[in-house]
Amino acid sequence: MLIAKDYLDVICNEDISKEDKIRRNPALTRLIMRSYALNLCTLAKKTSILADVSVEMEGSSMKTFDDYTSALKRFFVIEDIEAWYPAIRSATVIRSGEKRCFVDPSIAIAAMGASPRSLEVDLKTFGFIYECMCIRDLRIYSQALGGNLSYYQYRYGLEADAVLQLDDGRYALIECKLGSREIDEGAKHLPELKGLVERQNKQERQMPLRLPDLMIVLTGGNMAYTRDDGVKVIPSGCLKD
Template sequence: MRGGWPALVIEPSRSPTEYLAGYLDDVARADLRFAGLSADPIRVGALLRALARNTATEVSATKLSVEAEIPAPGTANPEVSAQTVRRYIDALTRVFVVEEQPAWAPHLRSKVRLRVQPKWHFVDPSLATAALRAGPGALLGDLEAFGLLFESLAVRDLRIYAQMLGGAVYHYRDSSGLEVDAVVELGDGRWSAFEVKLGGQAVSTTPRPA
């Protein structure tokens, strides 16, 4: 929830939710204009919440459009179209709020059909918790959502290390059901695959009696 934001590190008693929710509000109201997009702050806020609910998943612009739906007065039609969502996401990427994790294609002529939908992450998972106004209790009460945020945290750190080596971070999923959370590929073609898990079984090192 706190992330690595200097203001929150220096002042540990400061509320990360209030601080980062204010930052996201500034992004919606001002920063996107500097990115060349005249956007409705209410729509942007709804999209940020939809992105937060779908962190580290292969979510389409169409699904985000439905989840960020803000009906116009007297109508049942969403104001946020898939095309608008795409433009908003592009702008949010330019101001370093969200990042794309592209799909990895290891074999150009593979017969296995690849899933090419990207995953989306906030540049820091703390922004996702702020968008959802989720405190520690809410995260511990929804371990599935907590697990996706943990995956996003791992991808963020892998991206930092990979960029230092001139590499990039992808994900992989194909029609056979094979899935990899993160694939780090370097410029010379070398790669490593990573599975991210929030928990696991403890292994006892105490010798068992014969």
């Protein structure tokens, strides 16, 4: 955590202005990163994040916000995730906003001023931190295969925290669940989404959509197995293998 906090200080006090030699406010940078962290792995709108920032720094404009976040993206501090648009259902019921994410969850923890002790009692926030960590690892370990990450969220509850697509067309639907008690909840949506693809293919037989090659729940547990519904339960620590 000391390394992450030091890196946060460098970002705010030096890096934010170094790349293009435009002087930016370290305090505003810190506020933007904190608000981003508090909305980690959610579909929070830019207007909501800016409103949060403006509580402590009045007069902050959307133009300024976009300038700062663009700088943070250019040197790989934040990296949002785009929505997956399969040819199923109406596009009007698929959430299309970007999922707010940091390149590494340790930066988010430092930005929000969290600690191991505070996360132990705030498991909801810890769950978002864990999802960010899974997304980081999925990005890294799939790079050699041309992996691309997105997310899917249907307005009425059907979702996948991550959709990992490879260059050869294969893709996996993935839910990230920190505790073993959440595995059933995480696994529930994945066969439902597969069934949605199957029903769409029966209706549109000329251009069928490929069925998911894998349905995965990434968990913080230590046991890997395949459920009766075909969902693979995989400890996140196994990704590197």
